[in-house]
Amino acid sequence: xxxxxxxxxxxxxxxxxxxxxxxxxxxxxxxxxxxxxxxxxxxxxxxxxxxxxxxxxxxxxxxxxxxxxxxxxxxxxxxxxxxxxxxxxxxxxxxxxxxxxxxxxxxxxxxxxxxxxxxxxxxxxxxxxxxxxxxxxxxxxxxxxxxxxxxxxxxxxxxxxxxxxxxxxxxxxxxxxxxxxxxxxxxxxxxxxxxxxxxxxxxxxxxxxxxxxxxxxxxxxxxxxxxxxxxxxxxxxxxxxxxxxxxxxxxxxxxxxxxxxxxxxxxxxxxxxxxxxxxxxxxxxxxxxxxxxxxxxxxxxxxxxxxxxxxxxxxxxxxxxxxxxxxxxxxxxxxxxxxxxxxxxxxxxxxxxxxxxxxxxxxxxxxxxxxxxxxxxxxxxxxxxxxxxxxxxxxxxxxxxxxxxxxxxxxxxxxxxxxxxxxxxxxxxxxxxxxxxxxxxxxxxxxxxxxxxxxxxxxxxxxxxxxxxxxxxxxxxxxxxxxxxxxxxxxxxxxxxxxxxxxxxxxxxxxxxxxxxxxxxxxxxxxxxxxxxxxxxxxxxxxxxxxxxxxxxxxxxxxx
Amino acid sequence: xxxxxxxxxxxxxxxxxxxxxxxxxxxxxxxxxxxxxxxxxxxxxxxxxxxxxxxxxxxxxxxxxxxxxxxxxxxxxxxxxxxxxxxxxxxxxxxxxxxxxxxxxxxxxxxxxxxxxxxxxxxxxxxxxxxxxx
Numbered sequence: 001x002x003x004x005x006x007x008x009x010x011x012x013x014x015x016x017x018x019x020x021x022x023x024x025x026x027x028x029x030x031x032x033x034x035x036x037x038x039x040x041x042x043x044x045x046x047x048x049x050x051x052x053x054x055x056x057x058x059x060x061x062x063x064x065x066x067x068x069x070x071x072x073x074x075x076x077x078x079x080x081x082x083x084x085x086x087x088x089x090x091x092x093x094x095x096x097x098x099x100x101x102x103x104x105x106x107x108x109x110x111x112x113x114x115x116x117x118x119x120x121x122x123x124x125x126x127x128x129x130x131x132x133x134x135x136x137x138x139x140x141x142x143x144x145x146x147x148x149x150x151x152x153x154x155x156x157x158x159x160x161x162x163x164x165x166x167x168x169x170x171x172x173x174x175x176x177x178x179x180x181x182x183x184x185x186x187x188x189x190x191x192x193x194x195x196x197x198x199x200x201x202x203x204x205x206x207x208x209x210x211x212x213x214x215x216x217x218x219x220x221x222x223x224x225x226x227x228x229x230x231x232x233x234x235x236x237x238x239x240x241x242x243x244x245x246x247x248x249x250x251x252x253x254x255x256x257x258x259x260x261x262x263x264x265x266x267x268x269x270x271x272x273x274x275x276x277x278x279x280x281x282x283x284x285x286x287x288x289x290x291x292x293x294x295x296x297x298x299x300x301x302x303x304x305x306x307x308x309x310x311x312x313x314x315x316x317x318x319x320x321x322x323x324x325x326x327x328x329x330x331x332x333x334x335x336x337x338x339x340x341x342x343x344x345x346x347x348x349x350x351x352x353x354x355x356x357x358x359x360x361x362x363x364x365x366x367x368x369x370x371x372x373x374x375x376x377x378x379x380x381x382x383x384x385x386x387x388x389x390x391x392x393x394x395x396x397x398x399x400x401x402x403x404x405x406x407x408x409x410x411x412x413x414x415x416x417x418x419x420x421x422x423x424x425x426x427x428x429x430x431x432x433x434x435x436x437x438x439x440x441x442x443x444x445x446x447x448x449x450x451x452x453x454x455x456x457x458x459x460x461x462x463x464x465x466x467x468x469x470x471x472x473x474x475x476x477x478x479x480x481x482x483x484x485x486x487x488x489x490x491x492x493x494x495x496x497x498x499x500x501x502x503x504x505x506x507x508x509x510x511x512x513x514x515x516x517x518x519x520x521x522x523x524x525x526x527x528x529x530x531x532x533x534x535x536x537x538x539x540x541x542x543x544x545x546x547x548x549x550x551x552x553x554x555x556x557x558x559x560x
Numbered sequence: 561x562x563x564x565x566x567x568x569x570x571x572x573x574x575x576x577x578x579x580x581x582x583x584x585x586x587x588x589x590x591x592x593x594x595x596x597x598x599x600x601x602x603x604x605x606x607x608x609x610x611x612x613x614x615x616x617x618x619x620x621x622x623x624x625x626x627x628x629x630x631x632x633x634x635x636x637x638x639x640x641x642x643x644x645x646x647x648x649x650x651x652x653x654x655x656x657x658x659x660x661x662x663x664x665x666x667x668x669x670x671x672x673x674x675x676x677x678x679x680x681x682x683x684x685x686x687x688x689x690x691x692x693x694x
Binding site for chain 1: 574575576577578579580583584587588598600601602604626627628630631632655657658674675676678679680
């Protein structure tokens with residue numbers, strides 16, 4: 001003990017001394033530039049973090065080792081040394097032919113997984129020939145109305161080997177069915193097929209608002225996919241619980257964390273109530289977070305997410321297998337942070353955000369293209385986005401060691417604050433009777449709207465700087481960047497295939513399959529087998545969703 | 561004599577559900593003393609024109625991020641004119657490529673506001689351009 005005596009003075013005493021002897025004179029000489037320093041979530045950030053800020057932290061209990069409970073430092077003992085994150089660029093536009101070509105281009109350039117973006121009619125369960133689809137076909141993603149489109153989309157892409165993530169929610173079970181039928185036609189074994197269905201309907205009511213049915217039947221459809229996949233497609237992730245859209249809608253980092261994890265717990269509860277065994281289906285629940293501008297806040301958010309999930313799963317559902325307690329997640333850089341002004345600056349924003357995702361231990365990553373505030377990405381912009389990941393992975397050295405920011409006073413203190421604040425939200429939401437009830441009351445929706453407004457005001461007051469927008473603006477910007485234009489001929493092309501499909505299928509088989517699906521929905525049976533049968537008969541997405549609308553009705557958003 | 565409050569319909573046409581912008585604008589215009597009616601999501605051009613007529617608004621602010629602006633915006637302008645709302649300003653906010661801005665303006669859209677626009681600029685534009693009424 002004797003040799004440590006000179007360091008024995010408590011940290012607080014040392015801080016006081018530093019304040020007096022070093023800080024105060026420095027402040028007198030050079031006052032700080034702002035009274036309050038805040039994160040992009042408008043949370044105050046202190047001048048300095050010291051051991052005093054993590055005094056309550058217990059290494060073994062709270063931080064621990066990678067691959068061990070509570071997984072603060074990651075779910076793999078070897079971090080990225082054993083397996084690099086999956087580079088999974090979200091892509092989809094125009095016709096299935098065009099998107100298929102983009103997929104092959106990205107795979108040829110070293111991308112390691114696929115991620116499909118569907119257009120708005122597909123997301124909303126309408127066919128390309130619906131009057132509501134006018135002007136929207138192939139614009140925000142690829143247009144898929146039936147199995148015939150899906151066959152083209154994955155032409156020559158072996159679904160038993162390439163994992164595909166599908167961003168689809170309200171009609172997710174239909175797109176899952178199409179995917180499985182295409183895999184089957186390729187000769188793939190469902191037992192081996194992997195991939196991810198976003199299928200996170202809760203965040204649609206909370207944030208992105210692409211819903212079809214009322215919330216409770218929609219949750220039943222999600223549970224159906226859990227049951228079906230657990231039994232028939234055991235390596236498939238039937239839900240990706242998404243904070244991404246919550247953040248894009250204007251939430252703070254803490255709200256993103258809290259609402260997403262509480263959504264995750266809600267899905268587990270619904271699965272358990274449907275008779276599923278936690279250890280059988282929870283290991284296939286994955287998560288999806290945003291990577292926004294504030295670097296340390298984001299890193300702390302991912303670390304806190306893993307810890308909260310592990311602890312909550314154990315507290316709420318009892319002792320579980322390791323896989324059940326381990327939160328796996330995908331990250332996408334913040335589309336909302338990209339600017340139309342001086343668009344090449346976005347390359348730098350994306351690189352910093354992506355780095356936060358990596359230092360937070362993400363399992364897969366999408367980096368946005370610099371032109372995404374203008375349009376869907378061109379080939380050139382999409383390639384730079386992929387190269388950004390490759391540079392981080394293979395040049396920067398950040399993947400050499402596991403959780404390199406662990407032990408930073410700031411990052412550990414922030415991780416704790418994130419956890420505490422998320423738990424405060426859990427308490428409120430539990431008090432309302434769970435997430436479905438909280439959403440029905442408009443609680444998360446109002447919280448997010450409020451944050452979005454506060455942020456906009458902070459930008460307009462100049463407190464939150466956006467380079468090129470409210471600071472360093474240019475009167476005459478250098479010439480614009482080329483953008484991808486999707487013209488109206490896409491709709492014509494899609495209508496033609498849709499018509500051909502309708503003309504050549506067995507109309508009786510379609511009618512029977514749709515009838516059967518309705519009966520399954522009415523009788524509260526699992527709807528996935530009947531959906532697969534309808535898809536096989538080339539019933540269209542619009543027809544299938546319309547059959548379910550007849551049974552379940554449609555969601556009307558109350559005014560908040 | 562108190563000036564009549566400017567009335568604005570904030571409208572969200574098409575299938576897109578991203579309403580962050582629409583809601584922030586609606587609140588900012590309200591805070592600036594205007595009367596704001598928000599249509600909610602997924603309104604057809606016909607529904608928007610009918611709401612504009614019924615609510616007797618001075619301006620319609622159309623929020624659109626999906627790329628369907630060339631189809632939907634000219635249709636909204638046309639329907640408003642058919643209803644006799646000749647002085648009703650149509651503003652568009654969202655992701656609109658430069659070449660389309662000119663086309664939209666030629667088609668009767670008063671102004672297009674891109675991402676990064678300050679809500680104060682939109683308030684100012686409305687105050688300067690809404691025609692005073694009896």
